[in-house]
Amino acid sequence: MTKISKRQLERYPIYLRYLFILRDSGVKNISAPAIARALQLSEEQVRKDLQVVTSKEGKPKSGRDVLELIQDIGNFLGYKDSTKAVVIGCGHLGQAFLNYKGFEKYGLDIIAGFDIDKNLIGTQVNHKHIYDMKEIESVLPLLNAKIAILTVPASVVNQVAKKLVKGGIKGVWNYVPVRLDVPDSVVVENVNLASSLAILSHKLNKGE
C-alpha cells in the first residue's frame, strides 16, 4: 500500500465537496484537468490523487465518472458507514459541533455530548442528549461511539482522555492545544486554531 501524506489526505474532502456540487447539478463525468482548474490545483496533483483512491482506471478523453469518484474517495477515507461521535465538553465550541450538520456527508454522526455543568446535563442540544462527564466510561460503550470530539479546558484534558480510552474511543479529534497522552492504538488528530491564526497574522504583517 502506498503511503499517503497528510497534505494529500487533506485534499480529498475538497475534491468531494466539488464532486457533490457536480453530482447535484447533473454532471456525469469530470476530468482531472477540469477539477484542477476549478480548485486551483495542478493537473498532475489531481491525477495522482485520484489514481490512488480509484479502483478502475480513468478513460482518456472522457475523464472519470462523478458518482464513482464520490464512492471511491468515500471508501478510501472510511466513510462507508458513518462513524458515531460524541462531543466531550459542551461549551460554545462543543455546542457548535452538536448543532452543525455539515459533517454527515463526511461520514461523521454526532450523537451525544458530555459535560460537567449541572445546568446542561440531562438537556438536549439539537436533539442530542448531554450526559454527565462522570458517566463517560459507562455510557460510551452503550452509545457505541468511536470518535470523541474534545473541546474541554486544557487543564483537564488528559484526565478526560484516560476515561475516553477506557470507554472504548478509537479516535480523538482534539481541539485542545495539549498533546494527548493516550495509547498508540488510539488515533489522535490535533486541530490548533492558533497555528492557523499565526499564518494569517504573519502574512498580514509581512505585507506592511
Added chain:
Amino acid sequence: MTKISKRQLERYPIYLRYLFILRDSGVKNISAPAIARALQLSEEQVRKDLQVVTSKEGKPKSGRDVLELIQDIGNFLGYKDSTKAVVIGCGHLGQAFLNYKGFEKYGLDIIAGFDIDKNLIGTQVNHKHIYDMKEIESVLPLLNAKIAILTVPASVVNQVAKKLVKGGIKGVWNYVPVRLDVPDSVVVENVNLASSLAILSHKLNKGE
C-alpha cells in the same frame, strides 16, 4: 529575508504556549533540546525555528531567555499590538468565537459581530455588539477592524467577501469551504475542518 514554510509558522504558537507555561511557573531560561523533548519535536527543528525569529544569539549551555523568546516570536508573528477582528456570521461557530478568550494571547482582539438575523442584530454576545450584515461597508471602517472571521453559509460567502474588501478588511480567516475570490492584497487563511476529519477518518479505518 528567509522564506518561512507554512508548517514552520504553525509551530510558533505551539512554542508560545509552552513558553507561557514556563514563564508563569517562573522558569527563566530554556534550551532548544529541552523544548524539543517537551513538545516531541526534533532538536534540530526547534533550534532552526528559534534562530529564525530571534534577534540575539542563544548562549551555549544556558540556552535562551524565556521572556525574550516570547517577545521575539510575538514580534515575528505580528502580535505587537493586537489586531482587531470581527466575526462575520454569528451562528453557533461564530458565537463560539465571540465568546472565546484564548486568542487574546495570540494578538487577536475580537470586537464585534455581523449577522442577518433580526433577533441577533442590536444584541450583545459576550459584550460584543452584533451589527446588521448590511452595514458591513459603513461600520467596518469605523471599527478599524483588519481581520474578518468568516463563518457564513457557503452560498453567500463571496458576496460577503466583496463587502469585506470594500470595508477595508486586510485578512480573512475563512472557515467556509469555498475558495474566496478577493484581490491579492487581501490575505486569506482557509480552515477546512473536513480536511482534518479526513485524516482522522482515514487513520481509523486503516488500522482495522
Added chain:
DNA sequence: TAGATTGTTAATCGATTAACAATC
C-alpha cells in the same frame, strides 16, 4: 484520425535531519 486525457517514470523543489566546529 486527431486531440484530450490517462498512467507512469524521472526531475525538481523544499523541508527535515544529520554532522560538526564554535563557545559559554
Added chain:
DNA sequence: TAGATTGTTAATCGATTAACAATC
C-alpha cells in the same frame, strides 16, 4: 576544563511538478 548547547553547512527524505508514451 569538560560538557552542553549553539549556529551552520551538508545529506537525506518526501512531495510536487514535469515529461512522455499509451489510449479512448
